[in-house]
Amino acid sequence: MTKWAASLIRISNHEVETLQKRLAEITERRMAAEMRVTMLDAEAEAEAKNAEGDPSAGWYMIGYREGYKRRRADMLVQIEQCLQEEAGARDALSEAFENLKKYEHVAEQAKILAAKKLGAYEAAQMDELSIRRAAVGAR
Numbered sequence: 001m002t003k004w005a006a007s008l009i010r011i012s013n014h015e016v017e018t019l020q021k022r023l024a025e026i027t028e029r030r031m032a033a034e035m036r037v038t039m040l041d042a043e044a045e046a047e048a049k050n051a052e053g054d055p056s057a058g059w060y061m062i063g064y065r066e067g068y069k070r071r072r073a074d075m076l077v078q079i080e081q082c083l084q085e086e087a088g089a090r091d092a093l094s095e096a097f098e099n100l101k102k103y104e105h106v107a108e109q110a111k112i113l114a115a116k117k118l119g120a121y122e123a124a125q126m127d128e129l130s131i132r133r134a135a136v137g138a139r
Contacts, residue, residue, distance in 0.1 A: 005107035012100035019093040026089055030082035037075045044068045 047064055051057035 002107070002110060005103065005110060008103045009100065009107060012096065012103050015096045016093065016100055019089060019096050023086065023089040023093055026082055026086045030079055030086060033075050033078045033082060037072060037079070040068065040072055040075065 044065070048061070051061045
């Protein structure tokens, strides 16, 4: 394999690995946001159950529910942003992987071509050697 092909493959591998790490980080952020929404929902449900038996908790629950709705909406926006970022990262990773495969294919074709050239060169040498032996034998 030529040096340029090995360099391209190494650079492409690095790019793929970097994009895989980025995608993993984005996915982790999305999952953490989803977990926060789940925890927020569970907390709101627990607060509602606690407030059921207390008539004075009505005013408190109005404010709590408003805060809950805002925090939940913020989390849902974060999840949506993560989903969009994740889709972009997946597309970039897919493209980088395709490029890597192209470079590997080109390197493999260059290796095959070099082997064919070497085989042709060796065959030409063998032909020349047999012609020389035939010329020496004819004398």
